[in-house]
Amino acid sequence: MAASINQRKAPSPKHISAEQAVWIAKRHEKRGEIQEARALYAQLLQSFPDHPVAKARLRALQPAQPKLADPHADVADALQRLALSDLPAAVKRCESLLLEYPNSPFLYSLLGALSSQLGNLDQAELCALKFIEMQPARAMGHLNLGKVLQDMGRIDEAIAAMAKGLALEPGNAAAHCALGKLFQRKGDLQRAFQAWDAASAIDPTNAEPYINRGVALSDGGQYASAIHFLNLGLSFAPDHELGWEGLCHCYVRMNEIEDAIEVCERALKINPLNSNVRSMKLMAQAQICDLTSIAATPLSDDLTVFEALSLEDDPERQLKRSQVTWQRYAGHIKPIPLPARPVTRPAKLRIGYFSADFHDHATMHLMSGLLREHDQTRFEIHLFSYGHEKATHHRKLLTEQGLIRHDVVAMSDEQIVALARNAQIDVAVDVKGFTSGSRANLFAYRLAPVQISYLAYPGSLGAPCFDYILADPIVIPEEYRPFYTEKVLAMPHSYQPNDNATRPATIKTSRSDHGLPEKGVVLACFNASNKIGFREFDIWMRVLSRIEGSALWLVRSNSEMDKYVRLEAEKRNISPERIVLSDKVFHAFHLERHRHADIFVDTFNYNAHTTASDSLWAGLPLVTKAGKQFSARVAASILNAVGMSDLITHTEAEYEKRIMELASNPGALLEVKTRLTRNLQTEPLFDPRRYARNIETGFELAYERYFAGEAPDHINVPDIGKLN
DSSP states (O other): OOGGGSSOOOOOGGGSHHHHHHHHHHHHHHHHOOOHHHHHHHHHHHSSSHHHHHHEEEHHHHHHOOOOOSHHHHHHHHHHHHHHOOOHHHHHHHHHHHHTTTTTTHHHHHHHHHHHHHTTTHHHHHOOOHHHOTTTTTTHHHHHHHHHHTTTTTTHHHHHHHHHHHHHTTHHHHHHHHHHHHHHHTTOHHHHHHHHHHHHOOTTTTTHHHHHHHHHHTTTTHHHHHHHHHHHHHHHHHTHHHHHHHHHHHHHHOHHHHHHHHHHHHHHHOOTOOOHHHHHHHHHHTTTOOHHHHHHOOOOTTHHHHHHHTHHHHHHHHHHHHHHHHHHTTTTOOOOOOOOOOOOSSEEEEEEEESOOOOSSSSHHHHHHHHHHHOTTTEEEEEEEEEEOOOOOOHHHHTTOEEEEEOTTTOHHHHHHHHHHHHHEEEEEEEEETTTTGGGGGGGGOOOEEEEEOOSOOOOOOOOOOEEEEEEETTSSSGGGGOOOOEEOOOOOOOOOOOOOOOOOOOOTTTTTTTSSSSSEEEEEEEEEEGGGGGHHOOOOHHHHHHOOEEEEEEEOOOHHHHHHHHHHTTTTTGGGGGGOOOOOOOOHHHHOOOOOEEOOOOOOOOOHHHHHHHHHTTOOEEEESSSSGGHHHHHHHHTTTTTGGGEESSHHHHHHHHHHHHHHHHHHHHHHHHHHHHHHHGGGGHHHHHHHHHHHHHHHHHHHHTOOOOOOOOEOOOOOOGO
16 A cells, blocks of 8 residues: 655755755645654754754744643752742742742742741741642642641641641651740640651651750759750750750859850851850859950840840840840730620729749748738639749638639649630739740730739830830830830839838847958949959949958859959959858748848849848948839839838949948948938838838729720839728
């Protein structure tokens, strides 16, 4: 059978000219005989490899590639490289490619990751859901969704998504680690530890679960156990930044300062820009009074909030630090809507205090009188305790006073919120702030209609969930209110409560028992060593140089402090023997030893707070310099409330002059001590009943605004307590 025309063999270009071959090939194209045309162009290129028409037409006649579900590997690689240099451009290119490859799981996964990095979490969530729709049996989609939901603060949904991913891929150690961190954010450490244990069982050499566990234990104050797990993690990942940071935190908190500084320096070699580690190193140097090193260190905006308070006096910068800290700490938490505003006002306002310090702690030394004097016929007082309390005298007293105690140390955040809601707390009071062991993040959920920051942290928390900060006109004057996100609930005297029931120990000691000279003026500063700055230390040394036989008496915060304090004294030409350091003792014994000092000399950026009250209650006059931020004005508030405002100065020159006046004039010092002793009985500072009536009035006024449907606003509390 004769062959059809379409099956006829194309003539060889060897037997015809190149122009004839092109003409014949184009005739094949017109007739739709593409295979024959391609064959002829290919044969022509064998004889004439650079023939331009043959090359172009052969390229044009290549068969179309089928549309793939995913782009080629080289396109994917180019996208990822573009993302490293220009993230927005990578997102646009990815979106463009999705028009060409609409069924590409890879592109949806990549676009989701890029969108998440840009903060476009809504698009990231849609991409994760699209990936799951296309490949529901792949764990990656569910795990990606869990990560996005975590970033959106939807923690329960994130946990559910992670659980689905792990059901599909139970051997994914990284996913177990991520699930553990989600449980940690919920405050459910038991399940967090279970997840990290599962990760370690899958991959015993994975550092993450050990380091995560160590950080969680450190946050809970279990430093020895934390160090064990952190070191275990670092044995598998020697340069793990978070592991070293966790070790720094443990050693600082354990007061092992030389080890802390060494670990901080090791951590800073890994990342010199780690602001947490830089802050901890500064704190450690402050605790040993290495004033020279601190003075030589520039203070940046990104220092951690609590450490920064003692390093500079700048309320505006402190507010910025607080806002950044709160966003990292609780910015992911979405408020749980409150019940509808009640139709009738509660017969008793339910006040909830939240703290870890309802035991023998400085906070309880201050609050004992207030808690004892609360009017329980008009107020229902709840204590939510999330600290590992010791069975102390203070805890026994609180139990006997009939206050409603809730031991919530083992509860998750959501359980505590539910408990507070069930107790129908009207005014929730945070007594921790950014201090160690805090769970102030609970307030982000909304524990009560009125939420107040109180006492423990001397500054703004920068948190939108706090309606008020309890203060007074001295610690927060009107001109400094812009540096507080909370409205000021201003007490009529000092914001700081005090107890008049504490007594010094009956045992009588001598100066020599404390290593003090039997004669001569003794300047005392019983503040924590990290509060001591080089400016006030310079002044103290100048006073010692002018007052013969005088000495400076400090409380020893750690074993390394002695060496550095005495070195700093020698640098200022003061004999080291004139610096006396004593160990911390029980509160009653501490009060007793005050009588051996002549003048309490205050620190600047972070004043004496509880120590100021102790000093005055023991009859020891205190000279302070009022600064700008809350922590630098507390002693001024306390002195004003005990009628000793003449001991408040406003410049370094005034401060030095006032100390010299008292140290060089025994008559003037005696007059001040006599007046202080009298004022302790007549002025409001040590009248806990008066204080209780006033703070209760403040709570009522704040609640009345809520009950009337009015937004929080600054409130000046009248001195109701004076009438009772």
